Amino acid sequence: MKKKGILIVVSGFSGAGKGTLMNRLLKEYDDYALSISATTRKPRAGEADGREYFFKTMEEFEKMIAEDALIEYARYVDNYYGTPKAYVEQKLEEGKDVILEIEIQGALKVKEKFPDTLLLFVTPPDANTLKNRLVGRGTETMDVIESRMKRAKEEAKGIENYDYLIVNDDLEECVKEMHQIISGEHRRCFRNMEFLNQIKTELKES
């Protein structure tokens, strides 16, 4: 059976541990390609252009919008974030499962455009863990942490739109679980119509 790439969106509250989870998933399995977003946010210490994000000025970002170079984009706490189209299309063609690590507005836009997208939501076991992780990360000011906690409250309302919930309390378990969910998704009948039609034809002819 020829494997077709799936488009996967992973969202989660800021501080849910998505980044670490994605890095582990990509290290352990070579089925996946992680899309690199464009953003107008300034790089954090340790982030490099073209690795975590393509860091853009507002003008550059607006040019990408005008040229229809983004699958989706959204505003998140004073900055723009968007998914460049070309890389995603290329990797899907190659048969990779492409992961977009994006927030909820973007996730819903992707689902609308591509209804076969698998939507996964990562959450820590409780809200305290979330705040502790954000503070512990030490990369944001208290103001930004408060904005991100506020945003988390808003985003919580939309979680029901996602296909699966992934509770990140144990990293190793979480990575395995995510891979299993995606493997199961590949077995869905609607994703295997070519194979089903072939078997039906063979049955008819036998």
Ligand code: 5GP
């Ligand atoms: P951060 O500033 O912490 O790197 O990201 C802030 C939020 O923006 C996270 O929820 C992240 O998933 C989301 N995000 C990152 N890239 C994109 C993107 O291309 N599109 C959208 N809609 N959200 C994104």
